[in-house]
Amino acid sequence: MSSPRPRDVLLAKAVGYYAEHGVRDTSLRTLATSIGTSQRMLHYHFGSREDLLAAVIEIVVADQIAALDRLFAEVDDPFEAGRRNWEAAAASAQTFGPLFFELASHAMHGRPYAAGLGEVVVARHVAAFRRAFATVTDSGHAEVLARLTLAVGQGVLFQLLLDGDRPAADAAVDELTEMVRTRIESANVR
Amino acid sequence: MSSPRPRDVLLAKAVGYYAEHGVRDTSLRTLATSIGTSQRMLHYHFGSREDLLAAVIEIVVADQIAALDRLFAEVDDPFEAGRRNWEAAAASAQTFGPLFFELASHAMHGRPYAAGLGEVVVARHVAAFRRAFATVTDSGHAEVLARLTLAVGQGVLFQLLLDGDRPAADAAVDELTEMVRTRIESANVR
DNA sequence: GTCTATAACTCGATAGAC
DNA sequence: GTCTATCGAGTTATAGAC
Numbered sequence: 352m353s354s355p356r357p358r359d360v361l362l363a364k365a366v367g368y369y370a371e372h373g374v375r376d377t378s379l380r381t382l383a384t385s386i387g388t389s390q391r392m393l394h395y396h397f398g399s400r401e402d403l404l405a406a407v408i409e410i411v412v413a414d415q416i417a418a419l420d421r422l423f424a425e426v427d428d429p430f431e432a433g434r435r436n437w438e439a440a441a442a443s444a445q446t447f448g449p450l451f452f453e454l455a456s457h458a459m460h461g462r463p464y465a466a467g468l469g470e471v472v473v474a475r476h477v478a479a480f481r482r483a484f485a486t487v488t489d490s491g492h493a494e495v496l497a498r499l500t501l502a503v504g505q506g507v508l509f510q511l512l513l514d515g516d517r518p519a520a521d522a523a524v525d526e527l528t529e530m531v532r533t534r535i536e537s538a539n540v541r
Numbered sequence: 542m543s544s545p546r547p548r549d550v551l552l553a554k555a556v557g558y559y560a561e562h563g564v565r566d567t568s569l570r571t572l573a574t575s576i577g578t579s580q581r582m583l584h585y586h587f588g589s590r591e592d593l594l595a596a597v598i599e600i601v602v603a604d605q606i607a608a609l610d611r612l613f614a615e616v617d618d619p620f621e622a623g624r625r626n627w628e629a630a631a632a633s634a635q636t637f638g639p640l641f642f643e644l645a646s647h648a649m650h651g652r653p654y655a656a657g658l659g660e661v662v663v664a665r666h667v668a669a670f671r672r673a674f675a676t677v678t679d680s681g682h683a684e685v686l687a688r689l690t691l692a693v694g695q696g697v698l699f700q701l702l703l704d705g706d707r708p709a710a711d712a713a714v715d716e717l718t719e720m721v722r723t724r725i726e727s728a729n730v731r
Numbered sequence: 732g733t734c735t736a737t738a739a740c741t742c743g744a745t746a747g748a749c
Numbered sequence: 750g751t752c753t754a755t756c757g758a759g760t761t762a763t764a765g766a767c
Contacts, residue, residue, distance in 0.1 A: 357732080373650050375565045378760060390761085392733070400761065449649040452642055459639040459702045460563045469703035498700065498713040499693065506696030510688065512649045513659035523689040530720040547750080568742060580743085582751070590743060734767075741760065749752075 358396040361388055366407055370450040374404065405464035408454055412467045419479050429483035430528055433500050437524050440508050441517065448512045476501050488535050496531060503527045548586040551578055556597055560640040564594065595654035598644055602657045609669050619673035620718055623690050627714050630698050631707065638702045666691050678725050686721060693717045 364386035369377060379400055383390045397403040418439065426432045440448075455472065458465035477497045484493035484500075503524060511520040554576035559567060569590055573580045587593040608629065616622045630638075648659035667687045674683035674690075693714060701710040 373646075379762090380760080389734070391735085391763090394762065395732070449646055452649065453646045455699070455703065456563070456639055456643045456646060459642065473700050473704045494709075495712050495716045498697070498709055499716050502693050502696030502700055502713055503689065504696065505699050506692030506694065507688070509645070509695050509699070510663050510692055513645065514663045519684075519688055522685050523692055526685045526689050527717075530724055534720050534723070569744090570742080579752070581745090581753085584744065585750070732767105734765105736764085736766105738763075739761090742758080743756105744758105745756075746754085747752100748754105749750105 361386065361392065361396060362406055362410055365393075365403065366410060366450075367446075369407060370446050373449065374407075374453055379403075401464060404457075408457075408465055408468050411450075411454065412471045415471050416475065419476065423479055423483065427483060427486060429480060429487065429496070429500070430532060432480065432483050433504070433524075433528060436501075437504050437507075440504055441511065441520065444508060444511055448508060452509070452512070472505075473501075488538065492538075500527070500531070551576065551582065551586055552596055552600060555583075555593065556600060556640075557636075559597060560636050563639065564597075564643055569593075591654060594647075598647075598655055598658050601641075601644065602661045605661050606665065609666065613669055613673065617673060617676060619670060619677065619686070619690070620722060622670065622673050623694070623714075623718060627694050627697075630694055631701065631710065634698060634701055638698060642699065642702070662695075663691075678728065682728075690717070690721070 365382060368382055368385050379390050379393050383393055393400075393403060397406055422432055422435055426435065454465060454468055458469035458472075477494070480497035480500055481490070481493045484496045487493075488496065507520045507523050510523075511517060555572060558572055558575055569580050569583050573583050583590075583593060587596055612622055612625055616625065644655060644658055645662065648655035648662075667684070670687035670690055671680070671683045674686045677683075678686065697710045697713050700713075701707060
Protein backbone atom coordinates (compact mmCIF):
# COMPACT_ATOMS: atom_id res chain seq x y z
CA MET A 352 0.00 0.00 0.00
CA SER A 353 1.82 3.07 -1.19
CA SER A 354 0.19 6.18 0.17
CA PRO A 355 -1.00 8.30 -2.74
CA ARG A 356 0.80 11.55 -3.40
CA PRO A 357 -1.14 14.55 -2.11
CA ARG A 358 -1.12 16.02 -5.59
CA ASP A 359 -3.07 13.07 -6.96
CA VAL A 360 -5.57 13.19 -4.12
CA LEU A 361 -6.21 16.86 -4.82
CA LEU A 362 -6.49 16.19 -8.55
CA ALA A 363 -9.11 13.51 -8.05
CA LYS A 364 -11.12 15.78 -5.79
CA ALA A 365 -10.80 18.64 -8.27
CA VAL A 366 -12.17 16.45 -11.07
CA GLY A 367 -15.12 15.52 -8.87
CA TYR A 368 -15.87 19.11 -8.00
CA TYR A 369 -15.55 20.31 -11.59
CA ALA A 370 -17.85 17.51 -12.71
CA GLU A 371 -20.54 18.63 -10.32
CA HIS A 372 -20.26 22.40 -10.65
CA GLY A 373 -18.65 23.04 -13.99
CA VAL A 374 -15.24 24.43 -14.79
CA ARG A 375 -16.19 27.90 -15.91
CA ASP A 376 -17.89 29.07 -12.76
CA THR A 377 -15.40 27.57 -10.37
CA SER A 378 -12.61 29.82 -9.13
CA LEU A 379 -9.47 28.49 -7.52
CA ARG A 380 -10.65 29.94 -4.22
CA THR A 381 -13.98 28.15 -4.34
CA LEU A 382 -12.43 24.92 -5.55
CA ALA A 383 -9.74 24.98 -2.89
CA THR A 384 -12.03 25.48 0.08
CA SER A 385 -14.60 23.05 -1.34
CA ILE A 386 -12.14 20.18 -1.60
CA GLY A 387 -10.46 20.97 1.70
CA THR A 388 -7.25 22.63 0.66
CA SER A 389 -5.97 26.16 0.11
CA GLN A 390 -5.54 28.22 -3.00
CA ARG A 391 -1.84 28.26 -2.24
CA MET A 392 -1.65 24.47 -2.46
CA LEU A 393 -3.29 24.41 -5.86
CA HIS A 394 -0.65 26.77 -7.17
CA TYR A 395 2.06 24.83 -5.40
CA HIS A 396 1.08 21.46 -6.86
CA PHE A 397 -0.20 22.43 -10.29
CA GLY A 398 1.16 25.88 -11.16
CA SER A 399 -1.38 28.11 -12.84
CA ARG A 400 -5.10 27.59 -13.19
CA GLU A 401 -4.62 26.52 -16.79
CA ASP A 402 -1.98 24.02 -15.71
CA LEU A 403 -4.51 22.56 -13.30
CA LEU A 404 -7.02 22.28 -16.12
CA ALA A 405 -4.38 20.54 -18.20
CA ALA A 406 -3.81 18.07 -15.36
CA VAL A 407 -7.54 17.46 -15.10
CA ILE A 408 -7.76 16.71 -18.80
CA GLU A 409 -4.67 14.53 -18.60
CA ILE A 410 -6.19 12.30 -15.96
CA VAL A 411 -9.56 12.18 -17.73
CA VAL A 412 -7.73 11.08 -20.88
CA ALA A 413 -5.74 8.50 -18.95
CA ASP A 414 -8.92 7.11 -17.42
CA GLN A 415 -10.58 6.86 -20.82
CA ILE A 416 -7.61 5.04 -22.28
CA ALA A 417 -7.48 2.67 -19.33
CA ALA A 418 -11.18 1.91 -19.62
CA LEU A 419 -10.81 1.32 -23.33
CA ASP A 420 -7.89 -1.05 -22.85
CA ARG A 421 -9.73 -2.89 -20.10
CA LEU A 422 -12.79 -3.24 -22.28
CA PHE A 423 -11.01 -4.74 -25.27
CA ALA A 424 -8.85 -6.96 -23.08
CA GLU A 425 -12.05 -8.71 -22.02
CA VAL A 426 -14.14 -8.44 -25.16
CA ASP A 427 -13.59 -9.06 -28.85
CA ASP A 428 -17.14 -8.84 -30.13
CA PRO A 429 -17.80 -5.28 -31.33
CA PHE A 430 -21.48 -5.44 -30.33
CA GLU A 431 -20.72 -6.49 -26.79
CA ALA A 432 -18.03 -3.80 -26.65
CA GLY A 433 -20.51 -1.22 -27.88
CA ARG A 434 -23.06 -2.32 -25.31
CA ARG A 435 -20.58 -2.09 -22.43
CA ASN A 436 -19.23 1.20 -23.69
CA TRP A 437 -22.69 2.72 -23.73
CA GLU A 438 -23.58 1.26 -20.34
CA ALA A 439 -20.50 2.79 -18.78
CA ALA A 440 -21.20 6.15 -20.40
CA ALA A 441 -24.83 6.16 -19.28
CA ALA A 442 -23.94 5.08 -15.76
CA SER A 443 -21.56 7.99 -15.24
CA ALA A 444 -23.62 10.41 -17.32
CA GLN A 445 -25.05 12.38 -14.42
CA THR A 446 -21.66 12.94 -12.84
CA PHE A 447 -19.21 13.14 -15.73
CA GLY A 448 -21.36 13.97 -18.73
CA PRO A 449 -21.50 17.74 -18.41
CA LEU A 450 -17.77 17.92 -17.65
CA PHE A 451 -17.06 15.73 -20.66
CA PHE A 452 -18.89 18.08 -23.02
CA GLU A 453 -17.54 21.17 -21.35
CA LEU A 454 -13.94 20.02 -21.73
CA ALA A 455 -14.66 18.88 -25.28
CA SER A 456 -15.79 22.41 -26.09
CA HIS A 457 -12.40 23.63 -24.91
CA ALA A 458 -10.82 21.25 -27.41
CA MET A 459 -13.13 22.52 -30.16
CA HIS A 460 -11.90 26.04 -29.51
CA GLY A 461 -8.38 24.82 -30.09
CA ARG A 462 -7.09 25.09 -26.55
CA PRO A 463 -3.74 23.31 -26.63
CA TYR A 464 -4.12 21.76 -23.17
CA ALA A 465 -7.33 20.07 -24.38
CA ALA A 466 -5.99 18.60 -27.60
CA GLY A 467 -5.35 15.21 -26.00
CA LEU A 468 -9.01 14.88 -25.10
CA GLY A 469 -10.13 15.34 -28.68
CA GLU A 470 -7.64 12.75 -29.81
CA VAL A 471 -8.70 10.05 -27.35
CA VAL A 472 -12.41 10.74 -27.74
CA VAL A 473 -12.34 10.30 -31.49
CA ALA A 474 -9.21 8.80 -33.04
CA ARG A 475 -8.31 6.41 -30.26
CA HIS A 476 -11.83 5.15 -29.71
CA VAL A 477 -12.44 4.80 -33.43
CA ALA A 478 -9.24 2.78 -33.81
CA ALA A 479 -10.20 0.39 -31.02
CA PHE A 480 -13.71 -0.19 -32.35
CA ARG A 481 -12.42 -0.47 -35.92
CA ARG A 482 -10.24 -3.39 -34.89
CA ALA A 483 -13.22 -5.07 -33.27
CA PHE A 484 -15.47 -4.56 -36.29
CA ALA A 485 -12.68 -5.76 -38.58
CA THR A 486 -13.22 -9.27 -37.18
CA VAL A 487 -16.71 -9.35 -38.68
CA THR A 488 -16.49 -7.19 -41.81
CA ASP A 489 -13.97 -5.66 -44.19
CA SER A 490 -11.68 -2.93 -42.94
CA GLY A 491 -13.26 0.00 -44.79
CA HIS A 492 -16.68 -0.90 -43.51
CA ALA A 493 -15.26 -1.45 -40.03
CA GLU A 494 -13.98 2.12 -39.95
CA VAL A 495 -17.38 3.53 -40.83
CA LEU A 496 -19.21 1.30 -38.35
CA ALA A 497 -16.76 2.24 -35.61
CA ARG A 498 -17.37 5.94 -36.16
CA LEU A 499 -21.09 5.44 -36.38
CA THR A 500 -21.25 3.36 -33.22
CA LEU A 501 -19.31 5.97 -31.26
CA ALA A 502 -21.27 8.85 -32.77
CA VAL A 503 -24.50 7.25 -31.62
CA GLY A 504 -23.09 6.76 -28.14
CA GLN A 505 -21.99 10.39 -27.96
CA GLY A 506 -25.12 11.78 -29.56
CA VAL A 507 -27.45 9.75 -27.38
CA LEU A 508 -25.46 10.72 -24.30
CA PHE A 509 -25.82 14.33 -25.39
CA GLN A 510 -29.61 13.92 -25.61
CA LEU A 511 -29.76 12.03 -22.32
CA LEU A 512 -27.99 14.87 -20.54
CA LEU A 513 -30.44 17.37 -21.98
CA ASP A 514 -33.72 15.58 -21.41
CA GLY A 515 -32.94 12.78 -18.94
CA ASP A 516 -34.91 10.19 -20.89
CA ARG A 517 -32.88 7.07 -20.26
CA PRO A 518 -35.31 4.53 -21.76
CA ALA A 519 -35.44 6.50 -25.00
CA ALA A 520 -31.66 6.67 -25.05
CA ASP A 521 -31.35 2.91 -24.52
CA ALA A 522 -33.89 2.26 -27.25
CA ALA A 523 -31.95 4.32 -29.77
CA VAL A 524 -28.72 2.48 -28.96
CA ASP A 525 -30.44 -0.90 -29.19
CA GLU A 526 -31.99 0.05 -32.50
CA LEU A 527 -28.62 0.89 -33.99
CA THR A 528 -27.07 -2.29 -32.65
CA GLU A 529 -29.74 -4.43 -34.24
CA MET A 530 -29.48 -2.62 -37.57
CA VAL A 531 -25.72 -3.05 -37.71
CA ARG A 532 -26.05 -6.69 -36.77
CA THR A 533 -28.49 -7.51 -39.54
CA ARG A 534 -26.46 -5.45 -42.00
CA ILE A 535 -23.34 -7.46 -41.30
CA GLU A 536 -25.21 -10.75 -41.35
CA SER A 537 -26.77 -10.02 -44.71
CA ALA A 538 -23.37 -9.00 -46.08
CA ASN A 539 -21.85 -12.27 -44.90
CA VAL A 540 -24.62 -14.33 -46.47
CA ARG A 541 -24.23 -12.53 -49.77
CA MET B 542 -37.11 48.60 -45.44
CA SER B 543 -37.40 48.93 -41.69
CA SER B 544 -34.06 49.75 -40.18
CA PRO B 545 -33.19 47.05 -37.66
CA ARG B 546 -33.22 47.99 -34.02
CA PRO B 547 -29.73 48.61 -32.64
CA ARG B 548 -30.35 45.95 -30.01
CA ASP B 549 -30.80 43.28 -32.65
CA VAL B 550 -27.73 44.38 -34.54
CA LEU B 551 -25.67 44.11 -31.37
CA LEU B 552 -27.19 40.73 -30.56
CA ALA B 553 -26.29 39.32 -33.97
CA LYS B 554 -22.73 40.57 -33.61
CA ALA B 555 -22.50 39.16 -30.10
CA VAL B 556 -23.58 35.73 -31.33
CA GLY B 557 -20.91 35.89 -34.01
CA TYR B 558 -18.20 36.85 -31.57
CA TYR B 559 -19.23 34.23 -29.02
CA ALA B 560 -19.26 31.60 -31.77
CA GLU B 561 -15.70 32.41 -32.71
CA HIS B 562 -14.15 32.97 -29.30
CA GLY B 563 -16.37 31.10 -26.88
CA VAL B 564 -18.61 32.41 -24.17
CA ARG B 565 -16.50 31.50 -21.17
CA ASP B 566 -13.49 33.62 -21.79
CA THR B 567 -15.28 36.61 -23.21
CA SER B 568 -15.91 39.45 -20.81
CA LEU B 569 -18.41 42.19 -21.52
CA ARG B 570 -15.52 44.59 -21.97
CA THR B 571 -13.82 42.45 -24.59
CA LEU B 572 -17.07 41.68 -26.36
CA ALA B 573 -18.12 45.32 -26.43
CA THR B 574 -14.94 46.70 -27.96
CA SER B 575 -14.68 43.74 -30.36
CA ILE B 576 -18.13 44.32 -31.86
CA GLY B 577 -17.78 48.08 -31.91
CA THR B 578 -19.86 49.16 -28.98
CA SER B 579 -19.32 49.97 -25.33
CA GLN B 580 -19.82 47.96 -22.19
CA ARG B 581 -22.41 50.52 -21.17
CA MET B 582 -24.52 49.79 -24.24
CA LEU B 583 -24.56 46.08 -23.53
CA HIS B 584 -25.95 46.76 -20.08
CA TYR B 585 -28.35 49.32 -21.50
CA HIS B 586 -29.82 47.02 -24.14
CA PHE B 587 -29.68 43.66 -22.41
CA GLY B 588 -29.37 44.24 -18.68
CA SER B 589 -26.95 41.88 -16.98
CA ARG B 590 -24.45 39.56 -18.57
CA GLU B 591 -26.72 36.63 -17.91
CA ASP B 592 -29.60 38.44 -19.55
CA LEU B 593 -27.42 38.89 -22.61
CA LEU B 594 -26.66 35.18 -22.61
CA ALA B 595 -30.37 34.48 -22.34
CA ALA B 596 -30.98 36.71 -25.36
CA VAL B 597 -28.25 34.86 -27.28
CA ILE B 598 -29.85 31.52 -26.51
CA GLU B 599 -33.27 32.88 -27.35
CA ILE B 600 -32.21 33.88 -30.83
CA VAL B 601 -30.31 30.64 -31.40
CA VAL B 602 -33.44 28.73 -30.40
CA ALA B 603 -35.60 30.89 -32.67
CA ASP B 604 -33.24 30.25 -35.58
CA GLN B 605 -33.32 26.50 -34.97
CA ILE B 606 -37.10 26.45 -34.84
CA ALA B 607 -37.33 28.55 -38.00
CA ALA B 608 -34.92 26.26 -39.81
CA LEU B 609 -36.85 23.20 -38.68
CA ASP B 610 -40.18 24.66 -39.81
CA ARG B 611 -38.69 25.68 -43.14
CA LEU B 612 -37.24 22.21 -43.63
CA PHE B 613 -40.47 20.30 -43.05
CA ALA B 614 -42.49 22.82 -45.02
CA GLU B 615 -40.48 21.76 -48.06
CA VAL B 616 -39.85 18.11 -47.32
CA ASP B 617 -41.92 15.16 -46.14
CA ASP B 618 -39.48 12.33 -46.71
CA PRO B 619 -37.57 11.66 -43.45
CA PHE B 620 -34.41 10.62 -45.31
CA GLU B 621 -34.29 13.78 -47.36
CA ALA B 622 -34.98 15.77 -44.19
CA GLY B 623 -32.16 13.97 -42.41
CA ARG B 624 -29.81 14.66 -45.30
CA ARG B 625 -30.59 18.37 -45.38
CA ASN B 626 -30.46 18.62 -41.61
CA TRP B 627 -26.98 17.13 -41.56
CA GLU B 628 -25.81 19.25 -44.47
CA ALA B 629 -26.91 22.42 -42.72
CA ALA B 630 -25.23 21.34 -39.49
CA ALA B 631 -21.98 20.45 -41.22
CA ALA B 632 -21.95 23.66 -43.25
CA SER B 633 -22.16 25.85 -40.17
CA ALA B 634 -20.08 23.53 -38.01
CA GLN B 635 -16.91 25.59 -38.04
CA THR B 636 -18.70 28.76 -37.03
CA PHE B 637 -21.56 27.66 -34.81
CA GLY B 638 -20.60 24.18 -33.68
CA PRO B 639 -18.45 25.04 -30.66
CA LEU B 640 -20.99 27.63 -29.48
CA PHE B 641 -23.74 25.06 -29.86
CA PHE B 642 -22.01 22.56 -27.60
CA GLU B 643 -20.90 25.22 -25.16
CA LEU B 644 -24.42 26.54 -24.70
CA ALA B 645 -25.71 22.97 -24.46
CA SER B 646 -23.33 22.37 -21.57
CA HIS B 647 -24.95 25.32 -19.82
CA ALA B 648 -28.29 23.60 -20.23
CA MET B 649 -26.81 20.37 -18.88
CA HIS B 650 -25.75 22.21 -15.75
CA GLY B 651 -29.35 23.26 -15.29
CA ARG B 652 -28.96 26.95 -16.04
CA PRO B 653 -32.51 28.25 -16.31
CA TYR B 654 -31.74 30.66 -19.16
CA ALA B 655 -30.50 27.71 -21.25
CA ALA B 656 -33.47 25.40 -20.70
CA GLY B 657 -35.11 26.42 -23.96
CA LEU B 658 -32.08 25.25 -25.91
CA GLY B 659 -32.25 21.76 -24.48
CA GLU B 660 -35.94 21.57 -25.31
CA VAL B 661 -35.57 22.58 -28.94
CA VAL B 662 -32.45 20.50 -29.53
CA VAL B 663 -34.08 17.29 -28.34
CA ALA B 664 -37.85 17.30 -27.86
CA ARG B 665 -38.76 19.64 -30.68
CA HIS B 666 -36.42 18.06 -33.22
CA VAL B 667 -37.46 14.55 -32.21
CA ALA B 668 -41.13 15.48 -32.61
CA ALA B 669 -40.58 16.87 -36.11
CA PHE B 670 -38.60 13.87 -37.30
CA ARG B 671 -41.01 11.47 -35.63
CA ARG B 672 -43.84 12.87 -37.72
CA ALA B 673 -41.77 12.40 -40.85
CA PHE B 674 -40.83 8.83 -40.00
CA ALA B 675 -44.44 8.08 -39.10
CA THR B 676 -45.29 8.32 -42.80
CA VAL B 677 -43.13 5.26 -43.51
CA THR B 678 -43.33 3.16 -40.34
CA ASP B 679 -45.39 2.72 -37.19
CA SER B 680 -45.33 5.45 -34.58
CA GLY B 681 -43.29 3.65 -31.93
CA HIS B 682 -40.60 2.82 -34.43
CA ALA B 683 -40.76 6.37 -35.79
CA GLU B 684 -39.93 7.77 -32.37
CA VAL B 685 -36.86 5.57 -32.04
CA LEU B 686 -35.67 6.31 -35.56
CA ALA B 687 -36.13 10.04 -35.01
CA ARG B 688 -33.98 9.98 -31.89
CA LEU B 689 -31.39 7.82 -33.56
CA THR B 690 -31.19 9.99 -36.65
CA LEU B 691 -30.71 13.12 -34.56
CA ALA B 692 -28.24 11.43 -32.24
CA VAL B 693 -26.10 10.46 -35.20
CA GLY B 694 -26.21 14.00 -36.51
CA GLN B 695 -25.19 15.40 -33.15
CA GLY B 696 -22.58 12.74 -32.44
CA VAL B 697 -21.00 13.00 -35.85
CA LEU B 698 -20.99 16.79 -35.58
CA PHE B 699 -19.26 16.38 -32.24
CA GLN B 700 -16.58 14.21 -33.83
CA LEU B 701 -16.24 16.54 -36.81
CA LEU B 702 -15.55 19.48 -34.52
CA LEU B 703 -12.89 17.51 -32.70
CA ASP B 704 -11.00 15.99 -35.62
CA GLY B 705 -12.15 17.92 -38.69
CA ASP B 706 -12.60 14.79 -40.79
CA ARG B 707 -15.57 15.75 -42.94
CA PRO B 708 -15.47 12.76 -45.33
CA ALA B 709 -15.51 10.34 -42.40
CA ALA B 710 -18.43 12.24 -40.89
CA ASP B 711 -20.37 12.13 -44.15
CA ALA B 712 -19.68 8.42 -44.50
CA ALA B 713 -21.07 7.68 -41.05
CA VAL B 714 -24.25 9.64 -41.78
CA ASP B 715 -24.68 7.92 -45.14
CA GLU B 716 -24.16 4.53 -43.54
CA LEU B 717 -26.92 5.13 -41.04
CA THR B 718 -29.28 6.44 -43.70
CA GLU B 719 -28.81 3.35 -45.80
CA MET B 720 -29.28 1.02 -42.84
CA VAL B 721 -32.51 2.74 -41.80
CA ARG B 722 -33.76 2.66 -45.37
CA THR B 723 -33.25 -1.07 -45.79
CA ARG B 724 -34.68 -1.72 -42.35
CA ILE B 725 -37.91 0.08 -43.20
CA GLU B 726 -38.11 -1.55 -46.63
CA SER B 727 -37.73 -5.04 -45.20
CA ALA B 728 -40.36 -4.26 -42.58
CA ASN B 729 -42.80 -3.10 -45.26
CA VAL B 730 -42.23 -6.23 -47.36
CA ARG B 731 -42.80 -8.46 -44.38
C1' DG C 732 4.22 21.12 2.29
C1' DT C 733 1.22 24.23 4.47
C1' DC C 734 -0.20 28.55 6.25
C1' DT C 735 -1.76 33.76 6.13
C1' DA C 736 -1.52 37.95 3.78
C1' DT C 737 -1.62 40.72 -0.09
C1' DA C 738 -0.24 42.41 -4.62
C1' DA C 739 -1.93 43.34 -9.20
C1' DC C 740 -5.48 42.98 -12.00
C1' DT C 741 -10.13 42.15 -14.25
C1' DC C 742 -14.77 41.53 -13.66
C1' DG C 743 -19.86 43.03 -13.84
C1' DA C 744 -22.46 46.82 -12.81
C1' DT C 745 -23.60 51.66 -12.05
C1' DA C 746 -23.35 57.02 -11.97
C1' DG C 747 -24.19 60.90 -14.25
C1' DA C 748 -23.24 64.24 -18.01
C1' DC C 749 -24.61 64.98 -22.73
C1' DG D 750 -28.95 56.26 -26.87
C1' DT D 751 -24.22 57.02 -26.06
C1' DC D 752 -20.22 58.54 -23.65
C1' DT D 753 -16.37 58.49 -19.79
C1' DA D 754 -15.36 57.39 -15.19
C1' DT D 755 -15.45 54.59 -11.37
C1' DC D 756 -17.06 51.47 -7.52
C1' DG D 757 -16.74 47.27 -5.06
C1' DA D 758 -16.16 42.62 -5.36
C1' DG D 759 -13.84 38.92 -7.20
C1' DT D 760 -9.91 36.86 -9.69
C1' DT D 761 -5.12 34.69 -10.35
C1' DA D 762 -0.83 34.69 -8.62
C1' DT D 763 2.95 35.59 -5.40
C1' DA D 764 5.59 36.71 -0.84
C1' DG D 765 7.42 35.01 3.01
C1' DA D 766 7.05 32.81 7.69
C1' DC D 767 6.86 28.19 9.69
